[in-house]
Structure formats: structure tokens, C-alpha cells
Amino acid sequence: MNYSVIVDVSLRQGIADPEGATIERALPALGFYGVTDVKAGKSFRMMIDADSEAEALERATALAERLLSNPVIEDATARLSGVHAS
Amino acid sequence: MTRVGVVVFPGSNCEYDAASAMGMLGATAELVWHSTTDLTGYDAIILPGGFAHGDYLRPGALARFSPVMEAVGRFANDGGAVLGICNGFQVLTEAGLLPGALQKNRGLTFLCQPTTLIVTSQASVLTSQATLDQELVIPINHFSGAYTCDDATYDELVANDRIVLTYKDNPNGSRGDIAGIANERGNVVGLMPHPERAMSTLLGSDDGQVLLKSFLTAPVASLAL
Numbered sequence A: 001m002n003y004s005v006i007v008d009v010s011l012r013q014g015i016a017d018p019e020g021a022t023i024e025r026a027l028p029a030l031g032f033y034g035v036t037d038v039k040a041g042k043s044f045r046m047m048i049d050a051d052s053e054a055e056a057l058e059r060a061t062a063l064a065e066r067l068l069s070n071p072v073i074e075d076a077t078a079r080l081s082g083v084h085a086s
Numbered sequence B: 001m002t003r004v005g006v007v008v009f010p011g012s013n014c015e016y017d018a019a020s021a022m023g024m025l026g027a028t029a030e031l032v033w034h035s036t037t038d039l040t041g042y043d044a045i046i047l048p049g050g051f052a053h054g055d056y057l058r059p060g061a062l063a064r065f066s067p068v069m070e071a072v073g074r075f076a077n078d079g080g081a082v083l084g085i086c087n088g089f090q091v092l093t094e095a096g097l098l099p100g101a102l103q104k105n106r107g108l109t110f111l112c113q114p115t116t117l118i119v120t121s122q123a124s125v126l127t128s129q130a131t132l133d134q135e136l137v138i139p140i141n142h143f144s145g146a147y148t149c150d151d152a153t154y155d156e157l158v159a160n161d162r163i164v165l166t167y168k169d170n171p172n173g174s175r176g177d178i179a180g181i182a183n184e185r186g187n188v189v190g191l192m193p194h195p196e197r198a199m200s201t202l203l204g205s206d207d208g209q210v211l212l213k214s215f216l217t218a219p220v221a222s223l224a225l
Helices: A020-024 A051-069 B015-024 B069-075 B087-092 B150-159 B208-223
Strands: A003-013 A043-049 A074-084 B001-007 B028-033 B044-047 B081-085 B101-103 B113-120 B134-143 B145-146 B163-166 B179-182 B187-192
Touching: A003 A051, A043 A051, A051 A074, B001 B015, B001 B134, B001 B150, B015 B028, B044 B069, B044 B087, B044 B208, B069 B081, B069 B150, B069 B208, B081 B208, B087 B101, B113 B179, B134 B208, B145 B179
Parallel strands: B001 B028, B001 B044, B044 B081, B081 B187
Antiparallel strands: A003 A043, A003 A074, B101 B145, B113 B134, B113 B163, B163 B179, B179 B187
16 A cells, blocks of 8 residues: 655754744734744655555655754654555 | 865865865865765865756755765765865765754855854864864855754754854854864765855965865874774
8 A cells, every 4th residue: 555654753852943933022023923833844744655654654764864854953744644555 | 195075066166176176285176976975085075065957856855865875874984074165064964974964054055254163072073173262264155054962953053063153253154153064083074155255365264274184184084983
């Protein structure tokens, strides 16, 4: 099966996020009030040919930890967004 | 004559500056393409500045998987002198040869300016001939230069004299004003400033010379490790 997987990469708790902070500071000027804790991150979408959902997520997690994220400053989580017959 | 390999990734852009600086100091520099897997015959290795693999994903994230990096790891483990300048520093942290990570600058500004550095340790191949507390004017040129690490790593760097250069006036939000660090043995050093661009007073400063001279004497010293 072809599993559609999304990997979210976000900065770890306590790591400075100048991008999120800058976006947050810009919001009031645009009329968006009451928005706090803005965090910037990355999202990757991919298709993984695997025998099961568990295998697809396991492989996505492995490649996310090896390449897509830097474990020193980032966390990565993989989630399923769809299944297609391959 | 000391033979220095300057690694060139697709997107490196300071390799000629680095090679020219080595030449000025009497060494022979050769450009080494990133697909090379054998660094035999070199006395020292430089990973120059630039945008290896376009800096896609994260600076250094893809370069770390270039074939040459396995050879750089072996060279470093054997005690060889390895210097990562700017993007080269980012590659060394991604490759795990140096701890921590380089994040986007505080203020999200690309910084291109002279900075004053303070020599905080002589226990590295880059600073062995510099004087402790010596101030050096050397330019920076980066967007992701804020050095970041966890508390345990920072304490370890401090305790073992591995922070070799700090900024006098922190420009980018680096933890502990860190501009450059060394590995435990002191033979692998990474720094964000560009000593190869501070080789002549005609171009603003020649303070990079003392650092790169140290680096060139290192191959002999590292044999004694």
C-alpha cells in the first residue's frame, strides 16, 4: 500500500524561536489580537510504500530523525494522512 | 610543506579565500570535491563557508551525508586538524563532530560585519598561538550563526576549555557569546567568523593570520596527541 505521511518538525521546548516570535509581534499590527505562543516549524509530505500503517510510520519516523530534523534543537512527529492502493 | 585539503561542496563559496589564505602562510592548498572518499596525504582539512547543497532543509543537513564526510570523520578521529568556517562549522555540528547546533540569528537578520572576538582558550589547533584574552577583529557573514546547545553540553564545553573564541559584543544571540568551539582533543574546531577574510590590513584586518598560522602548525602538534 502507499501511505501518505506528514512529518511535522518543530523546535524543542526551550529553544529560542525568533521566527515564531517575530510573527507573533507582527499580528497586532494587522488587527489580530489575543494570539500567543506562535511557533514556527516545518512540515514534510511524502508517500511511503509499506505493508502496514505501523511500518510506514516507523520508516517515516526513522528518516525524520536521521535527516528531516536536528535532534539537538528539533522534535519530529510522523502522522498518517491517507492510504492508497499501490 | 604542509598540504591542506579544502573541501568543496556544491554551493561552497569561500574555498578560494581559504586556499589563498593557506598559500599566503606558506602552505599548499588543494580543493577537494565532496565526492572524495580518501583524504590520505593531507596534513589538515578545511570545510569552507558557503551554502553547501543550497543549505536546503538546514545548513549542513545534506552536506553531512556527502561521501567526503566519512573520510573527514576518520581524519578527525585519527587526530588530524579539521577546521570548519561558517557553513563548515554548521556541517561539523550536523555531522556530530562538534556538539550543539547553529540556529537562525536573534533578530532574523543576515549579518555581514566585522566583529571583535576574544580568545578564550589556547587548547585548540586554531588558537594555540594566540594569546589568552587577545582581541581579534574578524568578519562574520551568516544568517544561522546563533550557537545553541543544552545545559549539559554547555557546562562540558566550559569545564573542558572547549570554547575557543567568544564575541565581545554578541551579534547573533549565540549561547555564552560563543563564536567558536573545539572538540575534546582540540583538533577539530568550528567557528562562524571568517579568519580567511582577515589576512591583510589593506582589507580591514589581518587578525585572522594568528589563527590560521596556529592551524598550520597543528598537524605537527596533533601527532603528539
